[in-house]
Amino acid sequence: MSTTCLFCRIASGEISAALVAERESCLAFRDIAPQAPVHVLIIPRTHASSLNDSSANPVLADLLALARDVALQEGIAESGYRVVVNTNDDGGQSVAHLHLHVLGGRALRWPPG
Numbered sequence: 001m002s003t004t005c006l007f008c009r010i011a012s013g014e015i016s017a018a019l020v021a022e023r024e025s026c027l028a029f030r031d032i033a034p035q036a037p038v039h040v041l042i043i044p045r046t047h048a049s050s051l052n053d054s055s056a057n058p059v060l061a062d063l064l065a066l067a068r069d070v071a072l073q074e075g076i077a078e079s080g081y082r083v084v085v086n087t088n089d090d091g092g093q094s095v096a097h098l099h100l101h102v103l104g105g106r107a108l109r110w111p112p113g
Contacts, residue, residue, distance in 0.1 A: 007097035011045045021070055025062045028070050028102070037105025038074045038081070042066050048098040050087045067102050076104030084112075 009015040010029065017029035020040050031039040042063050048054040064083070071077040081104030086092040 005047055005097050006095055007041075007043045007099060008047050011043060021066060021073060023062055023066055025059050026066050028066055031101070035101075036103040036108065038076050038103065040070050040074070040102040042070065042100040042102060044098055049096045050093060051085050051098055052087060054098050063098075063100055067100050070102050071104060074102075074104065080104065080108070082108050082112075 003009070006015070010017045011027060020028040020030060022028065025046075026042060026044045028040050028042045031041050044054070044056070044059050044063060046056070046059070048056070054060060067083045068077070071081045081102060084101040084103065085098075086094075086101070
């Protein structure tokens with residue numbers, strides 16, 4: 001865990017966030033600048049700078065399972081939702097801690113960005 005990483009500080013409870021759900025290996029909280037009516041971030045409790053740096057397959061599975069559970073809990077599973085993992089600068093990653101975006105509550109167009 002990095003003491004300077006924003007998401008590590010949220011995972012440790014040092015910084016508060018609007019928690020939506022949590023598991024032993026990961027947690028979900030509302031994005032502070034939502035891009036859709038539902039915009040939840042899913043992060044692992046252990047630090048990995050990006051998807052490129054994560055080799056913990058059980059944690060990756062937990063992240064996706066929690067994304068699915070959040071979509072069900074938020075009532076967007078049936079209408080549809082998007083799970084996004086931005087990786088590094090050109091991929092749009094703004095916080096250097098692996099995280100998934102769960103977006104829904106409106107029609108999401110393609111291509112994004």
